[in-house]
Amino acid sequence: MARMKLDNYAVADAPRLGVRGWLRWIWRQVTSMRVALILLLLLALASIPGSILPQYPQDRAAALAFVESNGWWGRLLDATGFLDVFGSAWFTAIYVLLFASLIGCILPRIAVYWRQLRAEVPAVPRRLDRFELQDEAPASEGARDAFDRATAHLRRRGPFGWRVRVEERDARDGRELALSATHESLREAGNLLFHVALVGILIAVGAGSLLTYRAQAIVVEGESFTNAVVDYDTYEAGALFDESWLEPFTLSLDSFDVSFTVTGRAEDFTANVTLTEPGSEPLSTRIQVNRPLQVDGGKIYLQGNGYAPVVTVVDSDGEVAFSGAVPFLPQDAAYTSTGVVKVPDVTSGEQLGFVATLLPTAVDNGTTLVSAHPDLNNPVMLLRGYSGDLGLDSGIPQNVYVLDESQLSPLRDPDDAVWSVALTPGETVDLPDGLGSFTWEQTPRFAAFDLRTDPSLPYLLVAAILALVGLSFSLFAPRRRLWLVAPLADDAHAARSTVVRAAMLAPEHDAGAADEMRRVLDVATGRVRSIEEDE
Amino acid sequence: MTPQSLSLVTLWAATSLYAIAMVAWAIRLSRIADERVQAREAVVAEPATVAAGMTIPAPASGMGAGPVVLTEDDLPRRSAADRALGTARTAMIIGLLLHAVGLVTRGIDSGHVPWSNMYEYTITGSFVAVAVFAIVQARRDVSYLGAGVTGFATIALGIALTTLYSVSTGLQPALQSFWLVIHVSIAIISTGIFIVAFIATVLQLWQHARDEGQREVTGGGITRLRHRVHNAVAGWAEGAKWMAAVPKAMKLEALAFRLNAVGFVLWTFTVMAGAVWAEHAWGRYWGWDPKEVWSFVIWVLYAAYLHARTTQGWRGPRSAWVSVWAFVALIMNFTVVNLFFQGLHTYAGS
Numbered sequence: 001m002a003r004m005k006l007d008n009y010a011v012a013d014a015p016r017l018g019v020r021g022w023l024r025w026i027w028r029q030v031t032s033m034r035v036a037l038i039l040l041l042l043l044a045l046a047s048i049p050g051s052i053l054p055q056y057p058q059d060r061a062a063a064l065a066f067v068e069s070n071g072w073w074g075r076l077l078d079a080t081g082f083l084d085v086f087g088s089a090w091f092t093a094i095y096v097l098l099f100a101s102l103i104g105c106i107l108p109r110i111a112v113y114w115r116q117l118r119a120e121v122p123a124v125p126r127r128l129d130r131f132e133l134q135d136e137a138p139a140s141e142g143a144r145d146a147f148d149r150a151t152a153h154l155r156r157r158g159p160f161g162w163r164v165r166v167e168e169r170d171a172r173d174g175r176e177l178a179l180s181a182t183h184e185s186l187r188e189a190g191n192l193l194f195h196v197a198l199v200g201i202l203i204a205v206g207a208g209s210l211l212t213y214r215a216q217a218i219v220v221e222g223e224s225f226t227n228a229v230v231d232y233d234t235y236e237a238g239a240l241f242d243e244s245w246l247e248p249f250t251l252s253l254d255s256f257d258v259s260f261t262v263t264g265r266a267e268d269f270t271a272n273v274t275l276t277e278p279g280s281e282p283l284s285t286r287i288q289v290n291r292p293l294q295v296d297g298g299k300i301y302l303q304g305n306g307y308a309p310v311v312t313v314v315d316s317d318g319e320v321a322f323s324g325a326v327p328f329l330p331q332d333a334a335y336t337s338t339g340v341v342k343v344p345d346v347t348s349g350e351q352l353g354f355v356a357t358l359l360p361t362a363v364d365n366g367t368t369l370v371s372a373h374p375d376l377n378n379p380v381m382l383l384r385g386y387s388g389d390l391g392l393d394s395g396i397p398q399n400v401y402v403l404d405e406s407q408l409s410p411l412r413d414p415d416d417a418v419w420s421v422a423l424t425p426g427e428t429v430d431l432p433d434g435l436g437s438f439t440w441e442q443t444p445r446f447a448a449f450d451l452r453t454d455p456s457l458p459y460l461l462v463a464a465i466l467a468l469v470g471l472s473f474s475l476f477a478p479r480r481r482l483w484l485v486a487p488l489a490d491d492a493h494a495a496r497s498t499v500v501r502a503a504m505l506a507p508e509h510d511a512g513a514a515d516e517m518r519r520v521l522d523v524a525t526g527r528v529r530s531i532e533e534d535e
Numbered sequence: 536m537t538p539q540s541l542s543l544v545t546l547w548a549a550t551s552l553y554a555i556a557m558v559a560w561a562i563r564l565s566r567i568a569d570e571r572v573q574a575r576e577a578v579v580a581e582p583a584t585v586a587a588g589m590t591i592p593a594p595a596s597g598m599g600a601g602p603v604v605l606t607e608d609d610l611p612r613r614s615a616a617d618r619a620l621g622t623a624r625t626a627m628i629i630g631l632l633l634h635a636v637g638l639v640t641r642g643i644d645s646g647h648v649p650w651s652n653m654y655e656y657t658i659t660g661s662f663v664a665v666a667v668f669a670i671v672q673a674r675r676d677v678s679y680l681g682a683g684v685t686g687f688a689t690i691a692l693g694i695a696l697t698t699l700y701s702v703s704t705g706l707q708p709a710l711q712s713f714w715l716v717i718h719v720s721i722a723i724i725s726t727g728i729f730i731v732a733f734i735a736t737v738l739q740l741w742q743h744a745r746d747e748g749q750r751e752v753t754g755g756g757i758t759r760l761r762h763r764v765h766n767a768v769a770g771w772a773e774g775a776k777w778m779a780a781v782p783k784a785m786k787l788e789a790l791a792f793r794l795n796a797v798g799f800v801l802w803t804f805t806v807m808a809g810a811v812w813a814e815h816a817w818g819r820y821w822g823w824d825p826k827e828v829w830s831f832v833i834w835v836l837y838a839a840y841l842h843a844r845t846t847q848g849w850r851g852p853r854s855a856w857v858s859v860w861a862f863v864a865l866i867m868n869f870t871v872v873n874l875f876f877q878g879l880h881t882y883a884g885s
Contacts, residue, residue, distance in 0.1 A: 033846045040839035041857070044832045044864075051828035051876060058823060086823050205821075214818070261705070269708050290712040290816050301818040450818040457814070464807045471803055475796040475841075509793060511674075 030097060031104035039098040046094055050085035053077065057084060099202060106195045113188055121165035124178035124483045128503035133514055135502045139525040142495035143177045143486035150484055150524035154181050162482070171487060179484040190473025197470055200463035208456030213237035213246075215451045220308040220325040221444040224252030224274075227295075227451065233400075247296045249277040254284070256305060256445040264334055264373045271302050271447045287449070298453030306330045306337055307358055308446040309381065309425075312439040317347040321436070327446045328358050329401055335360045335374035340403045342390050352435065353386040353403045358443075369422070381440055384420050385411035385431055411435070480513055481505040482520060500524055538644040539703065543696070546637035546658060550692040552630030553665065553685045559623035560681030566616035567780035623681055630685075631669060634662045634692075645703030650719045651710055653873055657695035661688040663727030667794075671731070677790065679781045683734035714812035718805060725801035726865065732794035733862040736855050739787035743852045745772040746784060788855065792844060795858055799837045806830050825876035829868035836861035 017025060029035055054062035063083045067074040081088025128134065139146035147166055154162035162181040169178055215232040217225045225231045227249050237243070252274045259268040271287040275295065285293060292299040308325040315321040321343050328339035336359055343352040361373035362380035369380060388408035392398060411419040411432050421429050428439040482504045489495035502521050506513035536544075638659055641649040649655045668684040671677050706715070748769055752762045772778055781787070809830065814820040821827060840861055843854035872878075 033842060034848070037839055037842045037846050037849065040835055040842060044835040044839065047828050047832050047835070050823055051825040051872065055823065265704060266707050267705055268711075288711075289708040290714075292815065292818065299818065301816075303818065452818045457820070460820070461811070464810075468800070468803055468807065472800055475800060509789060 027104060030101050032101075033105075036098065036101045036105065039094055039101060043094050043098060046085065046091050049082050053082055053085075055084055055086075057087065099199065102195055103199065106192060106199075109188075110192055113185070113192060116188075117159075117163075117185060121163050121180050121182050123165075123167070124169075124180045124485060128483055128485060128501055131503040131505060133504040133506065133517060135514075135517055135521055136499050137502075137521045137525045137527070139486060139498045139500045140496050141526060142492075143488050143498050143500070146486060146498070146500050146524040146526070147177050147179055147484065149526070150179060150520055153520060153523040154482075160186060168488065173487070174490070175488045177484075177486050177488055179482075181482045183478055183480045183482070186473055186477035187479055188474075190470045190475075190477055193470030194467050194474055195470075197463050197467035201460060201467060204456045204460040204463055208238075208454045208460065210238040210240040211456065212452065212454040213241045216303065216448060217251075217451065218308075218327050218446050218448050219251070219253040220327065220446045221253055221256050223325070224250055226250050232451075247277065249275060249295055251275050251300065251449070253447055256447050258305065258374075258445070260374050266374070269302060269305055271305075271449075287447075297455070298451060301450040301452070302447060303450045304330075304448035306335065306446055306448075307360065307376075307443050309339070309356075309358060309443050310441040311341055311354075312441060313341065313343045313352060313354075313436060314439075315343070315346040315352070315436040316349055316434055318436075319347045321346045321352070325444060325446070328356070330374075332371075333374065334371040336371040338401075340401055342392070342400075342403070344390050344392050346436075349435070350387040351390045351392075352431075353388075353390055353408055354438065355384050355386070355403055357382045376443055379425055379443060380422050381424075382420065382422050383429070383438065384418065385435075385438070387411060387435065478510060478512070479507060480510065480516070482517060484520070484524065538640040542637045542640035542644060545633040545640065546692060546696060549630045549634035549637060550689055550696065552626045552633065553689040553692065556623045556626035556630060557682050557685040557689055559619045559626060560678060560685060561777070563616050563619035563623060564679055564682060564780045565777040566614065566619055568777045570614065570616060571779050572776065620678065623678070623685075627665065627669065627681070627685060631662070631665055634658075634665070638662060641703065645705070647706050648716050648720070650723055651706060651715065652701055653869075654695050654699040654701050656719070656723065656869070657691050657699055660723045660726050660730075661691040661695070663724050664688055664691075664730040667724075667727050667731050671794075677735075679738065680731060680734050683737070684731055687730060687734065709816060712812060712816065714808060714815065718808040718812050721801050721808060722805040725798045725805055726869075728794050728798040728801065729862055729865055732791045732798060733859070735787050735791040735794065736858050736862075738781050739784050739791060740852055740855055740859070741768065741772045741775075741778060742781060742784035742787060743855070744769040745778060748773070784851070788851070791855070791858065795837065795840065799834075799841065802830075802834060802837065806834055825872050825878040826868065829864060829872050833861055833864045833868060836864055 054066045056063045063078075066083065067078045070077070077083055081090060085091055151164050151166060154164050162183045163185070164179065164181045166177065166179045168175055170176075213236065215229075215235040217231060218233050219225050227246050229235050229243050229246070254272045254274055257268070257270040257272065258266070260266055269289055272284070273287055273293070274282050274284050275293065276282040277296065287293045287300060287302045289302055292301040306328055307330075308327040310325045311322070312320060313322040322341065322345070326339050326341050328337035330337045336357065339356050339358065341354040341356065343354075346352060359369055359371040359378075359380045359382070360375060361371050361377040362369045363372045363378070369382065386403065386405065386408035391404040391407055398404065413419050413432055419432050423429050423438075423440055425440050425443055428437050430437050482502065484500055484502050486498055486500040489498055500521060502517050504513055504517040638649050641655065641658070645651075645655075650659045664684055665688045668677070668680060672681070744765060747765075749766050750762045750769075752759055752766070754762070809827070810820040813822065813827075836857060840854055840857040843849040843857050846854075849857075
């Protein structure tokens with residue numbers, strides 16, 4: 001592209017561009033290859049911070065902690081979108097411009113391509129001897145027969161193959177037949193298909209993000225949940241997703257099988273579930289990590305698992321204030337898990353809260369207890385208690401896995417040390433100051449299920465496959481031109497000594513070009529009778 | 536002998552054979568350069584006689600002419616270049632066979648395809664790189680890439696065996712899918728192809744530097760530094776006489792492009808297959824996990840390279856540099872991202 005002066009005003013007599021002129025200039029810049037290239041490079045560069053800095057959509061807690069611990073620098077990065085790169089204004093601007101450039105480039109090319117397809121094949125060059133690829137063969141049945149066969153052979157693939165033009169023209173001594181064929185359109189067609197399919201991918205991704213929902217439910221063995229927003233632990237939906245679209249099926253977790261090696265490496269997780277869809281029989285099935293369960297329009301994925309100890313808390317009045325399974329979140333490969341028990345409904349006195357760490361296979365490493373294996377070989381729960389206000393009445397949604405300690409004070413021993421006990425399954429401990437007791441009843445497992453539906457997926461897959469096909473054609477489809485010339489004989493005798501000359505133009509690396517020319521000559525001169533028989 | 540020890544022994548043997556092949560390829564390159572220089576000097580000295588008996592065409596320029604250009608009839612004794620070629624080819628092919636045995640026995644030992652962690656990915660990836668080179672070499676003479684490819688494989692295998700090695704284990708649940716076979720194998724194959732293309736690109740950039748010669752050091756700051764670096768590289772390339780046996784920059788460009796094009800299509804497939812697998816295993820096809828970010832960056836950079844080749848002002852060295860950056864991103868994705876970034880693909884590191 002020619003360099004253009006930006007400041008027209010600097011030259012007195014230069015015509016002013018005006019608004020339309022400027023718009024046209026901007027459009028031409030955006031759709032130029034050079035700008036597309038720079039945008040591509042920018043897109044790559046702009047993505048990199050997304051893998052280095054913590055990102056809100058991927059890890060909200062880490063992003064918040066990053067802002068917290070980096071002062072003004074963290075706040076600056078936060079404000080400029082570096083902690084949500086792929087949702088930031090500048091990243092969006094780059095890919096929107098890139099797609100504008102792509103569309104602006106592709107539309108005119110489709111028009112040109114369309115015209116080219118309908119235009120006539122260029123005429124045969126006057127001289128064929130200047131081409132590197134040349135051949136000739138005698139055609140005993142005359143030029144017309146030979147050219148008919150060659151034309152039929154070349155046209156056998158229809159619009160994806162050769163475009164052929166045959167004409168009669170004057171030669172040095174009499175008349176001759178000249179055939180011109182091109183096989184170039186597939187490359188450009190593939191290129192256009194690839195770029196159009198990329199736009200299709202963008203549209204499918206955009207539509208998908210509006211019409212999707214994603215939810216997570218944590219289910220303890222023996223329990224179940226219903227596909228409704230109230231039953232989910234987390235729920236996100238696209239702007240156009242309607243909650244009433246959720247089919248009210250019920251999923252119960254009958255049992256959860258795990259298998260760990262002696263060294264504690266996971267070998268298998270299997271959730272044995274029963275799915276009850278409205279109006280149909282309950283279905284017993286399994287969900288595994290790479291084998292989601294397909295339900296009406298969506299899928300249920302097994303995303304995580306852990307222990308959910310059943311605990312009972314009796315308050316100072318001797319009433320059961322809490323009883324149930326509490327999911328503990330695994331913190332490491334040995335399933336050292338932490339959980340929080342909130343007991344707001346005490347009969348009298350202050351609310352109670354507990355922070356507990358579960359060690360499935362507790363071993364003493366000399367200084368502290370740690371877990372050595374994810375199975376329950378020697379389960380121990382380390383427990384600390386709090387009393388005060390749990391802060392549940394403020395109306396602000398709370399994280400169930402975190403105890404808000406701002407209005408709580410730790411329970412203390414008679415000798416004023418922080419109360420802390422280690423207990424085993426089935427054991428009951430009394431709380432200090434006669435506040436009641438804490439019992440660890442059983443240790444069932446829980447499974448975390450992700451539920452998701454995205455109606456755009458089939459379209460996305462089709463667009464992706466088309467992009468791949470288009471890309472392959474645009475890079476590997478042949479680019480060949482072929483010419484045949486043969487003199488037209490006056491009588492049958494002369495026809496017998498007709499010689500068909502051929503030439504071909506192809507890129508240097510195209511190793512199959514000479515073979516194809518040979519074949520066309522063979523078919524034309526009758527050495528191979530027809531393509532069908534041969535193939 | 537257990538599969539585990541057989542695997543280790545064959546891989547170590549392959550490593551040493553690649554090292555031998557590398558030296559032999561390098562010797563061949565410099566011998567060809569010698570012969571060319573001698574032929575050129577001979578032409579200058581005695582144009583008539585040499586022209587009559589000369590059957591020493593430039594090997595590298597004879598595309599499709601086969602690796603051995605000097606035939607027995609023309610030269611009574613096998614030249615040094617041919618002897619080196621024989622050694623290089625033999626060492627490389629036996630190395631490849633042993634390498635294959637090493638991969639298969641590793642697979643038998645672990646009970647799954649040998650590409651589920653960094654060690655396995657490296658031993659399989661280096662195998663593919665050498666295999667790609669051997670396949671291309673069988674069709675046309677690209678022996679000037681031999682030293683680079685076998686050298687790369689020697690280093691990769693050496694690092695794999697000494698520092699990345701991990702005892703084979705079963706597959707963790709997240710990897711128990713047939714997509715492991717598809718997604719990762721295609722990723723490895725495209726990586727192998729990109730490696731060979733990258734070596735061709737490096738040679739291409741050296742040839743460009745050699746063609747351009749010394750620049751006048753002007754400008755300030757970075758420009759000045761760039762000129763100085765260029766002059767150092769150009770000076771070195773001018774001094775390296777084996778560069779005479781390497782084809783012209785444009786020829787290397789064409790070769791690198793064709794390899795990169797194949798690699799790019801396979802990489803596109805890798806990313807797409809990865810998205811399908813992610814949708815299957817994690818319930819989303821794309822989540823900007825660090826590995827996904829870098830796979831995307833690699834894809835975009837190679838796409839930029841393909842565009843740059845046809846953009847005015849970007850042909851030649853500039854587009855070659857884009858592919859170099861893309862390759863750097865590819866290596867980053869395999870090393871830094873695996874080892875230092877937290878993400879869903881973290882099992883790749885162990």
